[in-house]
Amino acid sequence: MKRFITLFLFTFIANWAAAQQKIDYDKKLKELGIALITPAKPVANYVKMVRTGNLLYLAGDGPWRADGSYVTGKVGVDLSVEQGYEAAKQTGISIISTLKAELGDLNKVKRIVKVLGIVNCASSFTDQPKVINGFSDLIVAVFGDKGKHARSAVGMSSLPMNTSVEIEVIVEVE
Amino acid sequence: MKRFITLFLFTFIANWAAAQQKIDYDKKLKELGIALITPAKPVANYVKMVRTGNLLYLAGDGPWRADGSYVTGKVGVDLSVEQGYEAAKQTGISIISTLKAELGDLNKVKRIVKVLGIVNCASSFTDQPKVINGFSDLIVAVFGDKGKHARSAVGMSSLPMNTSVEIEVIVEVE
Amino acid sequence: MKRFITLFLFTFIANWAAAQQKIDYDKKLKELGIALITPAKPVANYVKMVRTGNLLYLAGDGPWRADGSYVTGKVGVDLSVEQGYEAAKQTGISIISTLKAELGDLNKVKRIVKVLGIVNCASSFTDQPKVINGFSDLIVAVFGDKGKHARSAVGMSSLPMNTSVEIEVIVEVE
Numbered sequence: 001m002k003r004f005i006t007l008f009l010f011t012f013i014a015n016w017a018a019a020q021q022k023i024d025y026d027k028k029l030k031e032l033g034i035a036l037i038t039p040a041k042p043v044a045n046y047v048k049m050v051r052t053g054n055l056l057y058l059a060g061d062g063p064w065r066a067d068g069s070y071v072t073g074k075v076g077v078d079l080s081v082e083q084g085y086e087a088a089k090q091t092g093i094s095i096i097s098t099l100k101a102e103l104g105d106l107n108k109v110k111r112i113v114k115v116l117g118i119v120n121c122a123s124s125f126t127d128q129p130k131v132i133n134g135f136s137d138l139i140v141a142v143f144g145d146k147g148k149h150a151r152s153a154v155g156m157s158s159l160p161m162n163t164s165v166e167i168e169v170i171v172e173v174e
Numbered sequence: 175m176k177r178f179i180t181l182f183l184f185t186f187i188a189n190w191a192a193a194q195q196k197i198d199y200d201k202k203l204k205e206l207g208i209a210l211i212t213p214a215k216p217v218a219n220y221v222k223m224v225r226t227g228n229l230l231y232l233a234g235d236g237p238w239r240a241d242g243s244y245v246t247g248k249v250g251v252d253l254s255v256e257q258g259y260e261a262a263k264q265t266g267i268s269i270i271s272t273l274k275a276e277l278g279d280l281n282k283v284k285r286i287v288k289v290l291g292i293v294n295c296a297s298s299f300t301d302q303p304k305v306i307n308g309f310s311d312l313i314v315a316v317f318g319d320k321g322k323h324a325r326s327a328v329g330m331s332s333l334p335m336n337t338s339v340e341i342e343v344i345v346e347v348e
Numbered sequence: 349m350k351r352f353i354t355l356f357l358f359t360f361i362a363n364w365a366a367a368q369q370k371i372d373y374d375k376k377l378k379e380l381g382i383a384l385i386t387p388a389k390p391v392a393n394y395v396k397m398v399r400t401g402n403l404l405y406l407a408g409d410g411p412w413r414a415d416g417s418y419v420t421g422k423v424g425v426d427l428s429v430e431q432g433y434e435a436a437k438q439t440g441i442s443i444i445s446t447l448k449a450e451l452g453d454l455n456k457v458k459r460i461v462k463v464l465g466i467v468n469c470a471s472s473f474t475d476q477p478k479v480i481n482g483f484s485d486l487i488v489a490v491f492g493d494k495g496k497h498a499r500s501a502v503g504m505s506s507l508p509m510n511t512s513v514e515i516e517v518i519v520e521v522e
Contacts, residue, residue: 044303045310046325050287052229053348055400060326074297101286113398113403116516118328122297123422123470125504129392136393151394152408152516154466155506157297158329168290168326172400219484220499224461226403226520231462234500248471249428292500292502296471331471342464342500 005100025106025142029096031142036097043160048098055113056171058098062163063090072162076125078083079164084119086135087164095135095169096142103173111147112139118166120159128153135167199280199316204272206315210271211240217334222272223238229287230345233271236337237264246336249301253338258293261338262308269309269318271341285346286313286323292340294333302327309341373454373490377444380489384445385414391508396446403461404519406446410511411438420510424473427512432467435512436482441517443483443517444490451521460487460497466514468507476501483515 029036042048042059049058063071075084100106117132119125132153139147149169158165201211216222216233223232237245249258274280291298291306306327313321323343333340377384388409390396397406411419423432448454460507465480467473480501487495495519 042325044307044325044327045314045322047322050285050322050323050324052285053227053299053401057324057344059324059327074367101340104455104488111398111400113400115394116326121506123331125506126508126510128506128508133392140393148393148398149429150398150405150407151390151392152464152514153508154408154514156328156507157331157471157505158295158299158302160300160302160327160329162300166326166328170405181479193408199491209475216499218501219496220463220480221496222498223494224459225460226459231498231518233498234502290500297505330502332469332473332476332503334474334476334501334503336474340500340502 022107029063030144032092034142035066036100037094037100039094039098040068049102051173054078054082054110054173056173058095058169058171060166060168061091061095061098062159063087063165065090065092067095070161071164073117073120073163073164075121075131076127077122081127081130084131084164088117088132088167089138091165091167092135092138095167099171108174109143109146109171110174112143112169113172114170115149115151116152116168117151118159119153119155120162120164121155123157125155128155131165132167141155182277202316208227208267208312208316210296211238211268211272213268213272213275214238214242216250223305225347228284230347232269232345234340234342235265235268235272236333237261237339238268238286242337245338246301247294247338249295249305249338250301251296251340253315255301256302258269258305258338262291262341263312264305265339265341266309266312268293269341282347283317283320283345284348286317286321287341287346288344289325290342291325291327292333293327293329294336294338295329297331299329305325305339357421365448370455376490382486382490383414385412386446387442387446387449388412389417397450399521402521403515404521406443406517406519408514408516409439409442409446410507411435411513412442414440418509419512421468423467423469423479423512424475425470429475429478432479432512433482434478436465436515437486439513439515440483440486441455443515447519456521457491457494457519458522460491460517461520462497462518463497463499464516465499465501466507467501467503468510468512469503471505473503476503479513480515
């Protein structure tokens with residue numbers, strides 16, 4: 001009987017400790033001043049993400065705002081680097097919103113693995129990393145070490161609907 | 175003896191049911207009016223695909239025709255959106271041809287996971303999704319739900335040999 | 349006792365044989381005239397690589413030289429195809445240097461799976477494969493069959509810090 005009580009208490013404490021390790025992402029996002037959005041639907045015959053094993057492959061996402069509008073224009077021509085940074089951050093908010101909508105709980109995110117960050121820009125533009133930092137800084141602020149990703153930042157001559165940024169992500173989940 | 179016969183019959187029926195679930199892709203492609211091609215050889219020191227675990231990583235493919243020629247030119251400049259759509263569809267035919275040649279049986283395709291669809295276009299072009307739909311519509315027509323993929327559609331200023339479309343795909347196989 | 353000696357000898361020979369299969373990459377790189385560099389640090393809030401399962405996702409890398417400088421300019425405008433080939437090779441040296449620094453032993457590389465090779469070039473440039481061959485030829489020279497990868501070669505209108513080439517790689521490790 002004593003052994004049973006000990007086991008019960010141990011299990012209870014272990015579960016409690018595990019629950020404590022869970023991050024209250026709703027609270028964290030609020031503290032960071034980030035409001036999630038209703039993710040945009042795919043504009044064609046594809047899906048928002050596909051899971052294979054414990055990897056999620058997300059479709060390319062853009063700087064969608066809560067009202068359904070999005071940031072357009074070429075960085076370095078129509079937008080400053082700072083505005084590009086904000087567009088990349090907005091894309092991050094859209095991606096986190098998609099993850100939340102699909103996973104239910106952001107605690108299921110084990111690692112942000114790989115990021116391809118694309119900047120819509122002129123051929124003379126060379127500050128793509130400063131733009132995509134808007135995404136990376138947000139992701140690391142939200143997910144901490146789990147958010148530290150391998151990244152490529154590149155510049156393309158045009159993007160769908162003239163969006164300023166497009167980002168695709170691979171996420172490891174539980 | 176009775177048990178043996180029961181087991182034999184059960185195994186026979188189970189195998190027969192599994193065979194029924196297999197899709198006759200040759201028939202399906204014919205119904206869709208799609209003729210597979212002999213896949214083009216890599217133009218350099220690389221291979222058509224690499225398997226790791228149950229994922230196939232395919233090399234970037236283009237709009238190859240059966241006679242070895244391919245669709246060239248920038249969409250929005252040299253080609254209309256509709257012609258771009260056809261080039262993306264032709265690229266899909268080339269990719270299905272490669273999968274068939276390498277896997278032997280398209281029933282081994284478990285899921286088309288991730289697609290990067292690249293349109294060769296001018297910097298003012300913004301209809302990349304409408305072009306890459308030529309690929310996505312074909313893949314979903316052929317593979318059904320297994321064909322529903324996460325996708326990025328982007329515009330690049332130039333592609334090898336001035337091909338109009340380049341698409342790379344990750345496929346989950348049995 | 350006799351059985352013990354047999355077992356001992358067998359284990360010794362098996363280990364010796366396994367050691368023989370290991371490649372002396374330091375020697376091989378020297379023979380190929382390749383000097384590894386100290387890998388450049390990420391220029392922003394991301395990491396050089398992320399491992400998930402037995403796959404390594406590497407951040408996009410560029411043509412870094414040992415002295416910390418890098419090859420800049422657009423191929424076909426500022427650089428010839430041959431100079432672009434050398435830039436792609438230099439990017440390969442940087443990537444092998446990163447793998448060596450992170451893995452300790454290049455024998456842990458089981459397969460170079462997937463390569464996205466990006467050439468910084470004008471919109472009229474169509475020889476991206478000839479440029480990215482600088483990377484592919486090096487990787488196959490160093491890793492042999494393990495180095496044979498699925499590849500996409502593309503042209504982008506601009507890259508970070510005006511680097512001439514950016515390459516991202518997925519590697520399967522032991």
